[in-house]
Amino acid sequence: MKPYLMQLSKTMAYALRHQPAQFGLTLDEEGWVLVDDLVAALRRHRHDWQGVGPEDFAQVIAQSDKKRYEMRDGKIRAYYGHSTPQKVAQEVSAPPVILFHGTTPRAARIIHVEGLKPMRRQYVHLSADLETARQVALRRTPRPIILRVSALEAYQEGIKFYLGNDSVWLSEPVPPRFITEG
Ligand code: HQG
Secondary structure, three states, rough: OOHHHHHHHHHHHHHHHHOHHHHHOOOOOOEEEEHHHHHHHHHHOHHHHHHOOOOOOOOOOHOOOOEEEEEOOOOOEEOOOOOOOOOOOOOOOOOOOOEEEEEEEHHHHHHHOOOOOOOOOOOEEEOOHHHHHHHHOOOOOOOOOOEEEEEEHHHHHOOOEOOOOOEEEEEEEEEEEHHHEE
16 A cells, blocks of 8 residues: 555545544544544645545455445444544444454453453454454564453353454453454
8 A cells, every 4th residue: 555545544544533623524423424524634634645535445345455434425433443422323243153353461360350351442342253353463463372262152141242343353351251362
């Protein structure tokens, strides 16, 4: 991906996941903003982004290694990752039997005691497959620890799970009894 699009994708994450107000944006209940409003916000944000437009968002979406943003009907949103105080409503869904969570050795030790918490985000983030979990952990450590979450069992005991995209699931906090290592 060209550096221009990578920079754009990162700024889109700030605007759509973390600091919409700083961009003069308000996410609706499902995290959507109008594409035109995001365009205007980004043009205000950087003077060399005067030419930014919806086709650039489409390129970010098409060329990205991950499915981070969804654009349709003149609106755009992030699938996951939000940290705004107002919780973005996600679609409750029955998860697969096992989901994965990639993390650091240090965090893993705490998670075995306290369970998985959303930390700075609105939801716990889980991976549909081992390789995705490994990549998530590699952002933070050269020694990934992969935790297995008995997701369906947890769901059946009342913990809500939400479909983020094809490879990312979201959930409420997960107690340690549903978590094993390796
Ligand atoms: C850890 C990226 C201590 C957790 C990724 C993680 C993902 C605890 C960190 C998405 C804990 C939070 C989310 C507890 C959890 N005590 N540490 N009780 N419970 N943790 O970034 O899952 O590239 O908020 O293990 O690929 O790493 O941005 O979550 O290490 O899909 O699109 O606290 O963000 O996607 O870190 O990553 P994060 P995450 P993007």
